[in-house]
Amino acid sequence: MKKNWKEVEIALIVKGGTAEEFKTGDWRSEKPLYKNDKCKQCLQCWLFCPDSSIIVKDGKMLGIDYDHCKGCGICSKVCPFDAIDMVKEEK
Amino acid sequence: MSKIVAKTGNEAMAEAMRQINPDVVAAYPITPATEIVQIFSSFVSNGEVDTVFVPTESEHSAISACVGAAAAGARVMTGTSSQGLALMHEILFIAGGLRLPIVICEVNRALSAPINIHCDHSDTMASRDAGWIQIFSEDPQEAYDQTILAMKLSEQLFIPSMVTTDGFIISHAMQRVEMYDDREVKEYLGEPKSPYNLLDLDNPITVGPLALQDYYMEIKVQQANFIKESKSKIKEILNDFNKKMKRDYSVVEKYMMDDAEFCFVALGSTAGTLRYTVDKLRKEGKKVGLLKVRFYRPFFEEDIFEALKNIKGCAIFDRSDMFAGTGGHLFNDIKSALYNSSSRPFLRDYVYGLGGRDIDVEDIENVYNDIKDFTENHGKGESVKYITVRE
Numbered sequence: 212m213k214k215n216w217k218e219v220e221i222a223l224i225v226k227g228g229t230a231e232e233f234k235t236g237d238w239r240s241e242k243p244l245y246k247n248d249k250c251k252q253c254l255q256c257w258l259f260c261p262d263s264s265i266i267v268k269d270g271k272m273l274g275i276d277y278d279h280c281k282g283c284g285i286c287s288k289v290c291p292f293d294a295i296d297m298v299k300e301e302k
Numbered sequence: 303m304s305k306i307v308a309k310t311g312n313e314a315m316a317e318a319m320r321q322i323n324p325d326v327v328a329a330y331p332i333t334p335a336t337e338i339v340q341i342f343s344s345f346v347s348n349g350e351v352d353t354v355f356v357p358t359e360s361e362h363s364a365i366s367a368c369v370g371a372a373a374a375g376a377r378v379m380t381g382t383s384s385q386g387l388a389l390m391h392e393i394l395f396i397a398g399g400l401r402l403p404i405v406i407c408e409v410n411r412a413l414s415a416p417i418n419i420h421c422d423h424s425d426t427m428a429s430r431d432a433g434w435i436q437i438f439s440e441d442p443q444e445a446y447d448q449t450i451l452a453m454k455l456s457e458q459l460f461i462p463s464m465v466t467t468d469g470f471i472i473s474h475a476m477q478r479v480e481m482y483d484d485r486e487v488k489e490y491l492g493e494p495k496s497p498y499n500l501l502d503l504d505n506p507i508t509v510g511p512l513a514l515q516d517y518y519m520e521i522k523v524q525q526a527n528f529i530k531e532s533k534s535k536i537k538e539i540l541n542d543f544n545k546k547m548k549r550d551y552s553v554v555e556k557y558m559m560d561d562a563e564f565c566f567v568a569l570g571s572t573a574g575t576l577r578y579t580v581d582k583l584r585k586e587g588k589k590v591g592l593l594k595v596r597f598y599r600p601f602f603e604e605d606i607f608e609a610l611k612n613i614k615g616c617a618i619f620d621r622s623d624m625f626a627g628t629g630g631h632l633f634n635d636i637k638s639a640l641y642n643s644s645s646r647p648f649l650r651d652y653v654y655g656l657g658g659r660d661i662d663v664e665d666i667e668n669v670y671n672d673i674k675d676f677t678e679n680h681g682k683g684e685s686v687k688y689i690t691v692r693e
Binding site for chain 2: 213214215216217219221222223224225226227228229
């Protein structure tokens with residue numbers, strides 16, 4: 212439920228880190244596909260992703276956060292091992 | 303215990319700043335406001351205040367630094383004039399929108415072109431829609447008092463304020479000023495109060511996020527409503543100021559208005575000349591009064607409406623033109639305020655004094671005769687006149 216003007220925070224000063232709640236994944240026209248078998252865990256994709264959408268746990272790339280990935284294709288471009296393909300997003 | 307001193311408007315404002323003791327002052331010099339922050343910077347060097355003074359490379363940066371400091375919970379002030387205020391324009395709206403309690407000591411000066419360093423109200427008028435409180439001063443005493451008052455208003459209401467004086471006419475003219483003790487000002491203002499604190503690392507916040515079709519309007523309606531509601535709060539704070547600081551200020555000041563048939567309405571220093579002329583005309587038996595508008599923003603239309611309800615003809619003095627073919631700012635605001643009144647006086651706008659052009663008692667006496675004729679002719683003829691100009 213969206214807040215009305217009386218409920219909304221003064222000047223929209225809100226707590227930090229709210230970008231996480233804003234699902235930007237539906238902006239995508241192309242979608243990255245992660246190929247686990249080709250990945251050497253260099254984490255170049257994680258380093259370059261502008262939207263923190265590469266899921267990494269214990270130093271290992273696990274996949275892509277499709278709730279926030281905007282499909283820019285940088286991960287696919289920087290991957291030295293061809294482990295991320297860009298495909299057309301189908302809704 | 304107060305003391306009586308001789309101060310120019312700029313000196314009075316600098317003294318008010320010293321007593322307010324802001325955490326941060328970021329400023330860039332501009333005639334005729336330079337002295338305010340120049341004198342204040344000597345207070346900083348002498349260790350008389352606890353302020354961090356940030357000399358910036360432009361007014362845009364000065365007000366931006368003020369926004370940053372205020373968002374971090376600091377008590378913040380600056381001073382500027384004319385082109386400097388115009389260069390701040392973009393950020394003024396951000397300060398208003400973020401509800402930051404910043405106070406600007408603003409000296410009214412004409413905007414270019416042609417370049418001019420003297421008084422008119424075009425600079426302040428151009429920023430009237432930025433969501434700031436705007437207070438006009440008639441003399442150095444009001445400049446001093448109202449700077450202290452503005453800090454209180456901004457910190458109570460979370461609306462930024464600009465206190466204006468008239469360039470050279472007040473800023474550089476020395477007059478009697480009754481100053482409070484430093485302690486009295488300190489006690490009156492109390493600790494700095496801010497709506498939020500960006501540097502509170504335990505409670506991180508986002509300041510100035512994006513708000514599109516789904517939230518922008520709610521935020522702006524919230525701001526508009528707060529400004530509307532602030533009018534009664536401003537009156538309360540002003541009453542409290544009068545009581546504690548022993549003054550007698552009101553949002554609009556009436557002089558000889560009770561039985562007046564005609565009246566003058568003006569902002570700033572010209573109110574002094576008008577009051578003198580009212581006295582002169584009263585001695586000749588003429589029923590004339592003066593309405594001085596102290597707060598231009600927010601606009602106290604109910605008070606103005608009330609003050610003018612028994613007036614037959616009203617001469618509005620505008621030291622600025624809207625360049626819309628409809629006269630000056632004060633005239634247009636008052637005309638709008640009276641639209642729903644059943645007892646509207648005849649209104650004529652007298653645009654005067656642009657770029658520091660002098661206005662004297664004789665000019666005002668002519669206005670009295672003119673507004674009387676205009677009223678007797680039922681408002682026939684142009685509603686806007688330019689006076690103090692060669693024709």
